[in-house]
Amino acid sequence: MSSNVGKNIRMSDFIDSRDNRCLMLDLTLASSVGAQPGTENISETLGRCNAVFDGIILNPGQLEHHAELVGGKMRAAPLVRIDWTNAYRDKDFCLPASTVTRVTLSDGEDALGLGASAVVATFLLGFGEDPESENIRSISLLARECYRLSLPLLVDVRPIGGRISSDNYMGSIKLGTSFMMEAGADALILPDCDAETCALIGKWASIPVMLRLDEIPTGEKIEQLFNLGMSGIVLSEKILPASGIEEKLTSLKQLVHC
């Protein structure tokens, strides 16, 4: 099957077709470092957030166990994180990573069976040639599978390895963008980057690009990033412990889909 109908329909589950924008939440860090503040009780977290976000990224196990809390007309679409990595285990974690590894947790068929509207893969940059080449191979194969299954593939570009410095950080984001568009990603999640990089990628990328943020952005920032061609925001779970988060998220939703 070569039609893009399936991808288009599924993409519209989390990118609002009226304004081509989206607001998403990523709750998958727990697979690497355990429960994060605000996600200790995942069903309670989903209950609070599922009406605010357009999409929520979950690990396969959580989507399986909490499928009733996501999807459908009124709730955030579920997206499945398809891989696992220990790259986020820094020295503050009880078991800091000394060798960074990334393994596949799920595949397109499994994600479809779970009811996911898309899969999200991680592209790690800056950890050396072997992990990078294996990561590219794995995402390329996944892109082929997702094409066959008409399942959107989002790639989360993470330039966080030891070879990344302030000098090459923005360049690494551009490199990751290029590689993943070439690999066949249907949308990208990029780290927060400067206006110049955003503008370049916004013009260049022919697929939706979302920015990953660890805190709730101001109205000014939101306006700026949409003007620069970004399609949405992916908030990490780090925003959840903030006080009055429900009100802040409701306001944010209105700003994104104004």
Add this chain to the structure above:
Amino acid sequence: MTVSSGKTTRLNRLFNPKDGRAVCVAADHGWMSDPTPNVLELKRILGQVVLGGADGILVSFGTALRMSQFFEGKNSPALLIRADWMNMPRLGGSNLSNILPVVNFKKKATSCAKDALLVGASAITIYYFIGYSDEFEAINIEQAACFAKECRKIGLPLIIEPMAVGGMVTGVNVTEILIASGRIAAEIGADALKIPYTNDVKTFKKLVDEAGVPVLVLGGAKSDDPRDALELADEALRAGASGTVFGRNVTKAQDPRKMVEDICALVHGGMSIDEILGTGIKKRGRLRPVAVNCTGCQLCEIACVHYHSTDFDQSSHRLRIEYKFRPNEPRISKPIVCPLCEKCVDACKEEALTLGSGGYLVLDQSRCNSCGDCVTACPLDLVMCDRQGIPLFCDMCEGDPQCVLWCKPHAIVLTQPKGAEKHVS
């Protein structure tokens, strides 16, 4: 929680629908370690386990084929199949007593979920080793994810057993690792966990709460006293565990059937350990000072601190030696020990401090509001609070008072009322 109908049906066979709890017995040791008597006598032992009323039995694929009779019938135990193999019991210098010790840690997937389903299993169990090396953990995660995918496809529950082992695990980080690993396993796709106890109710509750899937506590090595195994189960249940998976504590017990019945009485019957074992709290021993024997060496204080404190804070001992000096007379010393008067218990409005089934004081930290009433209530000033406001009190070293053990002149003794079951080693 939403799972497929196949998983729901099979989990219902394992967990008693009335209370959502399960008593399981692990009998897969012959698959990974030496053929000890419990392995050689497995058929007889499993017969006893079934009579005891176990809800599930964990066996290897081969045992499932050879001993399928134990799993036939509506009320028979659920068949849980160990779908992987590892050589940890034979690993390293500490296990040289093994027939064939090994140097490198290996773990392999040995059955697929579909095989287990075809022989009538209600779930499969696999290990998740964390703490040995990053690469080894990644292999474990990848295998677990493969099993999770297959289990989702065919509706077979997956029980993941996180094990914090290896050179990266220390006494300091092991509890945190276990808590994190429980959640990680759930994120990957575990429908239930089989996991070691963290050794206190508060941290195990955190593990249970954050995992979000049913947690079965494992028993670990065989306890000398069945009470110890039951107390572990009791504490885990108080922390919110959904049951037990005890192996050697059952299969190596003198009477496996009785042991399973006792665990069932605790897990399903809601009985206290004293009710189960026929012992009463009031019959338990108490510490008694014998001042005339005291040399004032303070070894009891050191033993107390060493047992309870990881930072070796010398001011945190829960008993003390008092001295009296009189001119021209030898120094007189006397141990001041907790007489178990229970005034601190009576003063605790939150019922955080209780006299536990083991006959010693137990603190439920989740209830304690650090009010300090117990400190004020103690007539001997033996209760104090640590820097976090958590009361420090004599818990008789959870039944094995170190002060008694270390006091060679017998200036502190443990009284054993007539007829009481001896519990302190």
